[in-house]
Amino acid sequence: MATSRLMPRHIDAGRSILGTIAKSIDYGKNPDKTRDGKLISYHECDPRTAAMEFTLAKRQYASITGREQPKEKDILLYQIRQAFPKGEITPEEANRVAHELALRWTKGKHAFLVCTHEDKEHIHSHIYYNSTNLDCNGKFNNFLWSAIALRRLSDLICVENGLSIIRNPKPGKGKHYGAWLGDDRSPSFQQRIKNAIDAALEQKPASFDDFLRLMEDAGYTVGSGKRITFLCPADGELPAQKKPTRCDTLKGDYTVAAIRERIEGKRVVSPKVRGTEPPAPPKLNLLIDVQNSIKAKGSPGYERWAKVFNLKQAAQTLIMLQENNLTEYTQLSQRAEQAAARFNDLGGRIKGIDARLSEIAGLQKHIGSYGKTRDVYAAYKAAGFSKKFFSQHEQEIQLHREAKKAFDALGLKKIPSIKALKQEYAALSVEKKKLYGEYHTARQEMKDFITAKSNVDRLLRYNEQEHIEGGGHEK
Incomplete structure (x- = not known):
């Protein structure tokens, strides 16, 4: 209400x-x-x-x-x-x-x-x-x-x-x-059903059928046809519901699938509602060179907008510098360089992991082929590399040769086991996922600091130009 x-x-x-x-x-x-x-x-x-x-x-x-x-x-x-x-x-x-x-x-x-x-x-x-x-x-x-x-x-x-x-x-x-408020304090039927579902699940039912029995014990009429429905009973001054509510229309943590997951412990209900977080702060953008902008010269409206945009970006740049305690230009330059170096380092590490993952995937393929064709190749060798035998088993022999060629290219003296490669692949995948999170953060950080430095450079040039045009410089 x-x-x-x-x-x-x-x-x-x-x-x-x-x-x-x-x-x-x-x-x-x-x-x-x-x-x-x-x-x-x-x-x-x-x-x-x-x-x-x-x-x-x-x-x-x-x-x-x-x-x-x-x-x-x-x-x-x-x-x-x-x-x-x-x-x-x-x-x-x-x-x-x-x-x-x-x-x-x-x-x-x-x-x-x-x-x-x-x-x-x-x-x-x-x-x-x-x-x-x-x-x-x-x-x-x-x-x-x-x-x-x-x-x-x-x-x-x-x-x-x-x-x-x-x-x-x-x-x-x-x-x-x-x-x-007066006498109109009643919650909606959907809210009453949600509250009843939460109360029933707090009793830790062992199965979905046990959960439905708890809802019936609480006075709710349960419909169990093609769709699970609930009908609110009268409760004191709260009226009874006339038309049942389908469980799946409750959405979120109260659908049939969600309730089953909550019973099995696969879903933990959080009080935070998805999609209601405040939007991220606006990103820092480069200042617009109004004097040299073709659009500004042809459109007074665009020029006014660009000047307002620049004022906003200048204010956001100042806030960023204050939040990062950057009081000197050299500090800002160093942070921009450090952010770029960190971004490049993370990018290089991710590329190295990607290369190794591709190598492992290829190795697994060749090891499988090598194991399946080893006996055929041994027979081919025993037959004195017979052309007739080759024509009969050409595909297996070629796969064996490709696998051996790949092992030689990697300088492998001993072929690793598939199990060891799978473990390494899993570990590298976890590391890559972690690095990707850092990579995206580092990329945004680099962009913010480089943009802030560019804005400061532009603002300093603007101030210098205004100072010269105003005749205030000293010779």
Whole structure:
């Protein structure tokens, strides 16, 4: 039963636009409420620089459109609060649902943050989205019945995700979570079935049939035709379910296959919901040379976008340098060289392992052929290398010769056993898999440091050029 509230945010008395936006967003990003930022997701912005990005978009809007409202009337950003009753949802799932709500509500045209708080009994999310769109040429249309439209969209998403909604909602603006509770606190039928499944599995049933008996003992009607179904019984004030729920529609850890795996110990249920992790921080990109860009010369809109892009990348570069405690240019150069050297070293080691794996695979093939054709070749030799014998056993003799040629090329004095080769192959495969993880990390690290160094080089050249053009250099 999710509740939602839409709140436009104006400039605070005595604060700047940036200060007002930062204050709002900082409340949502509170690490004590968002599990050190793990319950934060976002769209087209970086949580670390979101306030600056929102403010910059407003300046671009004024520059592009020439329109500017009085500060006290201008809506800087919007805040949506979506809350769920106790036990209805996990924080990770709440963040995913709120992210979907924000994406569909803004149609992906506005940058936003989703900050899910777990400091209270009811899980709730704060969504902050910029009133200015991503193209900086328009603003969000806060129409007359937007709060009602938001509530309907929130309800629709909750139904799609098997969550309960408020039945017969009361009219009124600005209703907070507690005001909606009343007698409508019931969880959805799907949630009740999931809770019952968890309770039954906690009793460690020995088989799936034992699990079904435990569900029946709990009062649930079990249908065991082509599809396993469950029907919720009445429970106190909670109503009985009229139409059964198919087990496989519960998805995730509650399908028939998943329940069997949980019974057999092959699946351990984790409270973390797949796909709800905050997206990875935006990757560092090279600055755009606006002055020499053909697109910039032919398109004022592209030039404006490129300058905004460069500001964002410059801010991300600065954050990266601060996080890695790189205060001097020589340190940055050394880290870039070290990252490249490590990447190349890992790449060489992986290539060496690949070569050995191919060699082992070939050896296994030749050893098998050699063993199968050894007697035939011995008979061919005993027959004085008879042409007639060769014509009768040409394929076996050729395979034997190829195998022996391969052994000679490797300088093998003793042919290794297939068992030993399989053990070596398995060990090398494990090592290669481990190295691949390090390889991908090293590749990204190398790219980040080289990109950061290139950006710093570009920024230093920009500063030097501006200094010369401004006439501030000394001779």
